[in-house]
Amino acid sequence: MKHPAAYLASSLALGAVVLVAMPAQAEDIVVSNYGVSANGMPYAIAEAKGYFKEEGANVTGILSSAGGGTTLRNMLAGSAPYAEVNPNAVILAIQQGADIKIVSDNVLTVAEFVWAVKPDSPIKTIKDLKGKKFGYTNPRSTSQALATMVLQTAGMKTDDVEMVKTGGFGEGVAALDIGVVDIAPVPEPLWSEFQNKYRPIAKATDLLPPLANVVGVSVGSPVPAKAEFIRAVIRARRRAVTYMEQHPDESGDIVAKVYNLEPAIARSAVKNLITSKTAGIEYWGTGQIHLDGLKRAIEVQKMVGAITGDVDAEKMIDTQFLPDDLKALK
Incomplete structure (x- = not known):
């Protein structure tokens, strides 16, 4: 089992990939925080169930990337035809001249x-956070932005609390343990691991609207072979999401092996997210673009x-790789 400190990267960490063509049928794909954060779990299912090969994508490896500025620098010369990253990374890369599309x-x-807070914490509601230490991962991260939104739901501002950078979600849990912060974000699958140890006072599903979390990206004009590979990856991932809906326990067992989690924790995380609805919107999408969320x-x-x-x-979107029934923007 991973210690909280091992979860160094945000599930929504910034990352960017510039993808260039190479003459090969077998390809790697890049998934931010694969093996750590919940976003990449469908790829574990697609690989284990053989969906990539059945759909015509010879995926030789699923490469994990921690995101952030380091990912942006390291991946600019990457060769993967397809990657899953935070939309922020795509925007920043495009603004810097990269020819990539969602x-x-x-x-x-x-x-x-x-x-979450400690069980014995006097904090019962968001309003009780006034003057308290609010943990987040890093400046300009999604966790910082979401913390701001959580406070706004109670009519508060970040000035009403002391914002404390922890550097990562695992580090945030450790900081909560020793009292460096009074509250910290604990995302899945960490939450399924520690839900009996901490008390939640705010859940995104209850407070926040649907927000694009991670997106698939590719070069603006991939060569035909790579275009077919991208279509096949998207189809395979779609099948994986459907399988997770129909077989959450079996999916959890697959995730447990890839993510180095106890099966009960992985099953809990999959069930929590596959049944989650935010204003009627599911957590794992099938590929169709939800423009409002973006x-x-x-x-x-x-x-x-x-x-x-x-x-x-x-202008950042290219729907040509989606199945016909998913091409319309929602």
């Missing part, structure tokens, strides 16, 4: 987020200065 909308909400995500990141300037969300 080709699928993969995680549609931030339902994995719970903000626009909300952009505005949220502007709130903390992660994104600046005008952003035309529709």
